Structure formats: C-alpha cells, structure tokens
Amino acid sequence: MTNARDNLVIDIENLSVEIKTETEKINAIRNLSLSLRQGEILAIVGESGSGKTMVCRSIMELLPKSAKVTSGVIKAPKNEMAMVFQNPMTSLDPTMTIGKQLSYAIKSRNKIKDKTEIKNRAIELLKLVQIDRAEERYNQYPWQLSGGMRQRCVLAMALGLEPKVLLADEPTTALDVTVQASILGLISSLREKLGLSILFITHDLGVVAGIADRVAIMKAGSVVECDTTENVYHSPKHEYTKELMNSLPSNAGEFEVKSVENVETVLQVKDLSHYFKLGRKSYIRAANNVSFDIKHGEIFSIVGESGSGKSTLARCILNMYKPNSGEIIYDENVVLASDKVKMSREDKRKVSAEIRVISQDSDTALNPHMTVRQVIEEPLLLHHMFKTKAEMYAYMEELLDDVELPRTLMDQPVTMLSGGQRQRVSIARAFGSKPKLLIADEPLASLDVTMQMQIVKLFAHLIKEHDTSMLFIAHDLSMVRFLSTRVGVMYKGELVEVGTTEEIFNNPKHEYTKKLIAAMPIPDPDIEREKIRLFKERV
Amino acid sequence: MNKRKKLLILIAKKMLVFFVSIFALSIIAFSMSRIAPGDPLVSYYGDRAERMNTEEREHAIHRLGLDGTLTDQYVAWFKGAIKGDFGESFKYKENVLTVIAGRLVNTLLLGGIGFLLTFFLALLLGILCALHEGDWLDTLLCKVGTITSCIPEFWLSLVLILIFSVTFHLLPSSGAFGLGEADSILSRIRHMILPMVVIVLSHLWYYAYLIRNKLIDEKRKEYVLMSKSMGLTNRQVMWRHCVRNIMPAFISIMAISLNHVLEGTYIVEMVYSYPGIGTLSFESAKYHDYNMLMVLVIIMGVVVILGNIIGQIISENIDHRMKEEAIIEDAEVVASEKI
Numbered sequence: 001m002t003n004a005r006d007n008l009v010i011d012i013e014n015l016s017v018e019i020k021t022e023t024e025k026i027n028a029i030r031n032l033s034l035s036l037r038q039g040e041i042l043a044i045v046g047e048s049g050s051g052k053t054m055v056c057r058s059i060m061e062l063l064p065k066s067a068k069v070t071s072g073v074i075k076a077p078k079n080e081m082a083m084v085f086q087n088p089m090t091s092l093d094p095t096m097t098i099g100k101q102l103s104y105a106i107k108s109r110n111k112i113k114d115k116t117e118i119k120n121r122a123i124e125l126l127k128l129v130q131i132d133r134a135e136e137r138y139n140q141y142p143w144q145l146s147g148g149m150r151q152r153c154v155l156a157m158a159l160g161l162e163p164k165v166l167l168a169d170e171p172t173t174a175l176d177v178t179v180q181a182s183i184l185g186l187i188s189s190l191r192e193k194l195g196l197s198i199l200f201i202t203h204d205l206g207v208v209a210g211i212a213d214r215v216a217i218m219k220a221g222s223v224v225e226c227d228t229t230e231n232v233y234h235s236p237k238h239e240y241t242k243e244l245m246n247s248l249p250s251n252a253g254e255f256e257v258k259s260v261e262n263v264e265t266v267l268q269v270k271d272l273s274h275y276f277k278l279g280r281k282s283y284i285r286a287a288n289n290v291s292f293d294i295k296h297g298e299i300f301s302i303v304g305e306s307g308s309g310k311s312t313l314a315r316c317i318l319n320m321y322k323p324n325s326g327e328i329i330y331d332e333n334v335v336l337a338s339d340k341v342k343m344s345r346e347d348k349r350k351v352s353a354e355i356r357v358i359s360q361d362s363d364t365a366l367n368p369h370m371t372v373r374q375v376i377e378e379p380l381l382l383h384h385m386f387k388t389k390a391e392m393y394a395y396m397e398e399l400l401d402d403v404e405l406p407r408t409l410m411d412q413p414v415t416m417l418s419g420g421q422r423q424r425v426s427i428a429r430a431f432g433s434k435p436k437l438l439i440a441d442e443p444l445a446s447l448d449v450t451m452q453m454q455i456v457k458l459f460a461h462l463i464k465e466h467d468t469s470m471l472f473i474a475h476d477l478s479m480v481r482f483l484s485t486r487v488g489v490m491y492k493g494e495l496v497e498v499g500t501t502e503e504i505f506n507n508p509k510h511e512y513t514k515k516l517i518a519a520m521p522i523p524d525p526d527i528e529r530e531k532i533r534l535f536k537e538r539v
Numbered sequence: 540m541n542k543r544k545k546l547l548i549l550i551a552k553k554m555l556v557f558f559v560s561i562f563a564l565s566i567i568a569f570s571m572s573r574i575a576p577g578d579p580l581v582s583y584y585g586d587r588a589e590r591m592n593t594e595e596r597e598h599a600i601h602r603l604g605l606d607g608t609l610t611d612q613y614v615a616w617f618k619g620a621i622k623g624d625f626g627e628s629f630k631y632k633e634n635v636l637t638v639i640a641g642r643l644v645n646t647l648l649l650g651g652i653g654f655l656l657t658f659f660l661a662l663l664l665g666i667l668c669a670l671h672e673g674d675w676l677d678t679l680l681c682k683v684g685t686i687t688s689c690i691p692e693f694w695l696s697l698v699l700i701l702i703f704s705v706t707f708h709l710l711p712s713s714g715a716f717g718l719g720e721a722d723s724i725l726s727r728i729r730h731m732i733l734p735m736v737v738i739v740l741s742h743l744w745y746y747a748y749l750i751r752n753k754l755i756d757e758k759r760k761e762y763v764l765m766s767k768s769m770g771l772t773n774r775q776v777m778w779r780h781c782v783r784n785i786m787p788a789f790i791s792i793m794a795i796s797l798n799h800v801l802e803g804t805y806i807v808e809m810v811y812s813y814p815g816i817g818t819l820s821f822e823s824a825k826y827h828d829y830n831m832l833m834v835l836v837i838i839m840g841v842v843v844i845l846g847n848i849i850g851q852i853i854s855e856n857i858d859h860r861m862k863e864e865a866i867i868e869d870a871e872v873v874a875s876e877k878i
Contacts, residue, residue: 090761092762095857104769104771105769161769
C-alpha cells in the first residue's frame with residue numbers, strides 16, 4: 001500500500017469547495033478524492049458546472065476570491081506544476097512577443113540569467129512543441145499566429161517551467177478538429193519524451209479516448225466513476241456514465257433517413273460568392289462559388305472548421321449579407337439574394353415567416369427582458385396568424401408541448417431558464433410560424449453532451465412532424481452523421497464535396513474531407529489510440 | 540535603408556495630417572467667430588464706436604481689416620499668418636503675440652504640469668484600487684473620488700483660498716508670482732500650488748476610475764491566470780501585463796481629453812487671477828477680438844492635435860496591432876491563406 005502512495009504525484013483527499021454568490025452558497029466540489037500517478041494521463045470528464053475546472057484551480061491554488069476550500073487535503077508538488085488553459089486566443093498577452101513571454105516563463109523557475117541562453121532555451125522549446133520556423137516566431141506577436149500555433153506556444157510556456165505535472169484545462173476545445181488531433185498527438189508524445197504526468201480536463205469523451213490511461217467522470221462536484229479508460233468506455237458501471245455514453249451519437253443507433261429523390265427543391269444556391277474587404281487590395285473570400293440545393297423534407301448539413309464560411313453562407317441566405325455574385329432561389333421562384341435583383345416587400349414578408357433561424361448561443365438569442373410567452377408570440381403577432389388571442393395561446397401551448405417544455409414555464413422570464421430550456425424556447429419560436437425551411441447555425445455548440453442529444457432528437461422529430469426542411473450548420477461531425485440526409489463540406493470558402501451522409505462518411509473523395517473524417521474524435525479507446533500512434537509515427 | 544524610408548513616409552504622413560487639421564480648424568474658427576452676432580468695433584473703440592457716423596465707421600472697419608468678403612478677409616489673415624504676423628489685438632491695441640507671449644508660458648506650465656500630475660496620480664490610484672478590488676480601501680476610494688469629482692472647480696478654489704490664504708496665510712491667493720519676484724522659482728511654485736490642486740482634484744477621479752475599471756476587466760483575462768499559474772504575484776501580473784495592456788486605451792483617452800484639462804485652467808485662472816491665456820480667451824470671444832481669438836484657438840488646436848499624434852505613436856509602440864500597415868499585412872497573410 002505504501003508503494004502505491006509513493007507513486008502518486010497529486011493526491012486529493014476529501015476536497016470540498018464552496019462558492020459564495022450574493023444570494024446563496026454553492027457546493028462546487030463535494031468530498032472529492034482523486035489521485036494522479038507518476039507518468040500517467042488522467043482525464044477528468046464532466047459537463048459544464050460539474051466542477052472540473054474548480055478541481056484544477058484548487059490544485060494550482062488559483063481559486064477565485066469567492067471560492068473557499070471547506071475541507072480536504074491536496075498533496076501536489078507546487079513548484080513542479082504548470083497549467084494550460086482552454087482558449088489560446090486569450091491566454092497569451094496580446095501586446096508581448098512570443099519570445100518575451102516565453103523568457104518570462106523560463107526565468108520564473110530557472111536560475112538562468114544569461115540572455116542568449118534564455119533565448120536558446122525558448123527556441124528549443126518552440127521546436128519541442130513542433131513549431132516550424134521557431135527563430136522567426138520568437139519575434140512575432142500572438143495575433144500573428146493561428147489558434148493551433150498559439151496553443152503550442154502556451155504549451156511551450158508551460159514546459160518552460162520545467163514541470164513534472166501538467167494540468168490541461170480543455171486545451172483543445174477552442175480548436176478545430178484537425179488541429180485538435182495534432183495537439184492531442186503532441187501532448188501524448190511530450191508525456192513520453194519528458195516523463196510528464198498529465199491531468200487532462202475535458203467535456204468531450206471522444207477527445208481523451210486515445211490518450212488517457214484512466215478516466216474520472218465528474219458530476220455535480222464529485223467523481224462518480226474512476227477507472228481505466230477501457231473499463232469506463234466499454235463497461236461503464238455508474239448510471240451517469242452510462243447516460244453519457246448513450247448520449248453519444250455513435251452509440252445512439254441509426255436514425256431513419258428520408259429519401260430525397262423526386263421531391264421538390266426548397267432552396268437553391270447558385271454560384272454564390274461573398275467577399276469581405278480588409279484593406280485597400282485584400283479580400284477574404286468567405287464564400288466562393290458555392291452551389292447546392294436543399295430538397296423538401298431533408299436535413300442538409302454543412303460542416304467545416306471555423307472560418308470556412310459556413311456562417312457567411314447562412315447569413316447570405318437570410319438576406320443579412322448581400323452576395324458579391326450568384327443567387328439564392330427559394331421555393332423555385334423567389335429570389336432571396338442576388339447581386340442584381342432586389343426582393344419585393346411582399347416576398348420579404350412571406351419569406352420571413354417561412355424561413356426561420358435558430359442561432360448558436362441561446363443566451364443571447366432571446367431578449368432577457370421578455371417572458372417565454374412574449375418570445376414565442378412575437379412572430380405570430382407579426383404575421384397575423386390568428387384572429388383571437390385564445391386561439392393563439394392554445395397554439396402556443398401546443399408548441400411548448402412539441403418542444404417538451406412544461407406549459408407552466410409560459411410566463412417565466414427567459415433568464416430563469418437553463419441553457420437547454422432556452423434553446424428549446426428558441427426552437428419553439430422558430431417553429432411557431434410554420435416554417436418551410438429552418439436554418440440552424442451551430443445550435444448545439446453551447447450545450448452539454450447529454451443536452452445535445454436531446455435537442456438533436458427533438459429536431460429530428462419536429463422536422464418530420466412539421467414537414468419542414470433544415471439547413472444544419474455544425475462543426476461536430478458525429479451529430480451531423482446522426483442527423484443529416486446529405487452533407488456538404490466547406491473548406492476555405494469553397495464547398496469541396498456534397499453527398500449523402502453515407503457517401504461522405506464512408507467514402508469521402510476530397511482530400512480535405514478525408515482529413516476531417518479521420519480527425520473526428522471517436523469515443524472508443526482502441527480506435528483513438530491507433531490514431532495517436534499513427535500520428536506520432538508520421539511526425 | 541528601407542526602414543528609414545518607411546519612417547520618413549510615416550513622419551510626412553503625420554505632418555500632412557497635422558497641417559491639414561490646423562488649416563481646417565483655422566477656417567472653422569475664422570468663419571464662426573465672424574458669424575457670431577456683435578460689433579467688433581466696440582472692442583477697439585469702446586463707447587466711441589456707438590457715436591461714430593457712417594464715414595467714420597467705414598474708415599474704422601477698413602482700418603481693422605474687416606471690410607470685403609469673408610474669403611478676402613481670410614486670405615488676408617492667412618497671408619499674414621504665414622509670415623508670422625497674426626495682427627493686432629482689438630482690445631489691447633498691440634500685436635497679439637506680444638500680448639500672449641508671457642501668459643502662454645504661465646498657462647502651459649499650469650496646464651501641462653497639472654495634466655501630467657493628473658495622469659500619474661490617476662494611474663497610481665487606479666492600480667491601487669484594482670489591486671484591492673472589492674476591499675474596504677477600494678470602496679472608500681471610490682466613494683471619496685466620486686464626491687470630489689462632483690465639487691465645482693470655482694467653489695473648491697474659493698474654499699481653498701479661504702482656508703490656506705485667508706485663515707492660515709500659508710499660500711498666496713492670486714497672481715503668478717509675488718511683487719518683484721518674477722524671477723523667483725520658489726515664488727512661482729508657491730503661487731501655482733492652489734490652482735494646481737484644484738485642477739488635479741477636479742479631473743483626477745474621472746481618469747482614475749476609468750483606469751480602475753479597465754484594469755479590472757483586464758484582470759479577468761485568461762493570460763492573467765496563465766501568468767499566475769507560472770508563479771507571478773498579483774502585483775507582478777498587474778505591472779508587467781495589465782497596466783501595459785490598458786495603456787493604449789488610456790493614452791488615447793488622455794490625448795482626446797487634453798483640452799478638458801486646459802479648459803479647467805481657464806476657470807481656475809479667473810478665480811486666482813492667474814495671468815494665463817484663460818482670461819484672454821474668454822475676453823477675446825466676448826469682445827470679438829478676432830485676431831486674438833484666432834491665435835488662441837490655433838494654439839489650443841496645435842496642443843490637442845500634437846497630443847493626439849504623440850499618444851498614437853506611443854500606443855502603436857505598445858500594441859503593434861494598432862499599426863495600420865501591420866493590420867493590412869496581417870490581413871494579406873490571412874487572405875493569401877484563404878486563397
């Protein structure tokens with residue numbers, strides 16, 4: 001027993017943390033015990049609010065002022081730890097060069113005084129995290145680098161502290177799928193090279209399947225299950241772990257996909273281009289000659305990494321941007337957007353009822369000063385859909401039933417609702433005016449895993465019930481695979497491939513699609529480990 | 540060589556902006572002062588102007604260069620101004636530059652030192668509050684600061700005179716120096732203390748509060764947490780990262796509000812009978828002393844525009860994202876990546 005204890009680098013026993021807000025006390029962590037062994041990668045997986053970040057901050061002694069440790073002991077090597085944060089866009093000082101920030105990191109723990117020695121060490125670290133042209137990057141500012149490159153710099157800074165333990169708090173969440181895969185590979189290889197012990201915090205079961213030795217599942221401030229990765233993924237014991245596993249699209253079974261042959265076309269996008277002007281001579285081609293069509297009753301998904309032009313496309317369809325060239329035709333005769341024709345007022349009215357949008361962030365999509373009733377009735381009143389109030393209210397209650405919200409919430413202010421409930425309200429609002437086409441721009445991105453699955457199932461159900469079509473924009477490939485009839489892949493403003501879900505996922509043709517599908521994290525340790533191994537071989 | 544060329548182009552650009560702004564300002568000031576109702580002759584001839592007959596009036600108008608169209612007058616003024624001749628003050632009947640010369644230094648000293656003092660004290664106070672965010676010290680300073688910034692300048696001036704000059708006879712209540720002590724630096728400093736206190740106190744909290752809030756926003760950023768995880772203390776993070784990063788925003792605000800501090804000196808100068816250009820500006824506007832007004836407006840313009848340019852240069856050197864070329868270069872990189 002004593003031997004096992006010696007092997008632990010971090011040992012947390014019975015930790016409880018309390019957060020004081022103005023009105024109440026919240027138990028962020030409740031009696032949590034956890035240990036990190038020498039040289040292993042331990043993943044803490046949990047949904048937002050489960051307290052995983054608090055664990056990490058308690059270990060680093062970086063708790064906010066309002067939080068207090070009420071009980072428990074944390075044994076951790078304080079001077080041999082380093083931390084990597086979620087968002088590489090904000091975790092670097094924007095006005096300082098990469099080199100200077102790295103030097104600070106190196107100086108803070110080492111006793112190196114010599115300037116050239118520090119610089120050499122910094123460049124060595126940049127090379128260690130696989131940054132090309134390291135000497136050049138040394139003098140660059142964070143904003144001149146891409147997201148993945150910045151996260152590598154953050155890693156380099158952490159390694160500059162010569163740590164034995166690395167705490168990584170969602171280090172890949174803000175990154176694109178393909179970049180995420182390379183960072184995961186890097187973290188795994190660094191562990192081997194430097195003999196690091198790593199605590200990896202994430203909400204995505206797919207991400208850690210390949211690199212973690214052990215997985216701890218957290219819920220409401222305590223660890224409900226902690227076991228080897230194989231055991232957790234293949235034979236989960238706790239109810240909550242099972243629920244998590246079941247809400248993964250790959251475990252949710254097949255969804256019945258409607259055939260879209262020989263049905264009318266709802267939306268047609270022809271050679272659409274939209275450029276953003278930057279300087280006098282420079283443009284960003286956010287959408288470049290994009291053509292596709294959406295058939296009646298189908299769910300057409302567009303996938304792509306951030307900046308690939310997905311949202312620009314959606315905004316062009318919604319007539320928020322005027323395209324530089326090309327046209328969008330709705331219902332075979334209404335021109336929605338074009339560089340030539342302007343939409344008539346009558347068409348605008350018709351279209352605004354028939355094409356509805358569901359946006360990404362349910363927090364900001366609803367006016368916080370309104371009640372659920374006000375939110376849902378607004379479009380109904382605008383389009384004069386009902387003659388009497390009684391009729392309208394009856395219909396609104398049915399809508400709430402449809403989105404599986406209790407009718408009692410009708411007169412609640414939207415600020416009182418949870419994230420998932422708010423997204424349901426926005427869905428109810430969108431379906432209220434009996435739309436023919438729904439445009440959902442990353443509707444799941446701000447939700448937890450279990451919630452995502454519920455919302456996706458709701459979408460599938462409602463689309464069938466209300467006989468509508470949907471343009472589903474997402475970066476999460478597994479959900480897309482589960483839900484969509486056809487998929488379009490966007491890359492740097494161009495639609496590189498369109499096909500049925502089967503074709504895209506089983507037989508991708510374009511190079512980029514192949515890369516994207518390969519990088520998609522799959523919550524199966526065997527598959528993911530093989531991927532990481534292949535990745536390391538390539539580097 | 541290339542770098543030098545770039546620098547020269549940059550300087551040329553800034554100079555161009557400077558002169559165009561001053562030119563535009565002079566046109567606006569010139570036409571506005573002349574559109575305003577009132578009789579400029581009163582300023583020169585006093586009561587006599589009202590008793591003049593038509594011939595005398597025309598003669599006087601011609602003598603003061605007020606005949607002809609507005610454009611003609613402006614061209615005549617501009618020609619003189621380029622040669623350094625800004626005309627004669629209607630009220631003082633002397634060359635305007637002679638009237639202003641001695642007083643300008645007084646105001647620039649009072650306003651300039653007041654400005655710098657406000658700047659540094661606000662910075663220190665802001666940092667102190669941000670470091671102690673939510674503590675009793677922060678709360679107290681916020682309350683006291685809000686109260687002091689609400690006190691009107693003229694009232695504060697009078698109270699200070701009452702306490703320090705009338706009751707305790709510690710400091711002089713008016714003038715820029717004692718009788719026969721024009722060369723004594725000590726005497727000048729003693730005369731400057733009270734006006735300076737008023738100027739600083741009435742502006743200090745506005746800027747300190749701004750800095751405090753900016754710093755508190757900055758403290759919430761993730762890189763602060765990152766730095767703390769590397770073992771930096773709160774104080775180190777504050778000085779090394781936060782203060783530096785709010786500087787561009789702060790400097791540009793200070794540069795824009797340079798004229799507020801200078802305006803502040805006007806009121807204070809009047810209360811303390813401090814011989815600066817404050818009283819002059821007020822009088823020149825009131826009595827239609829056109830030539831005087833033009834020079835004063837242009838001097839203020841030069842100060843503010845120069846302040847802005849200097850502020851911009853400092854900010855650009857702290858945050859390289861603000862450089863126009865940098866943004867275009869960056870955009871081109873992004874654009875080329877996309878294509």
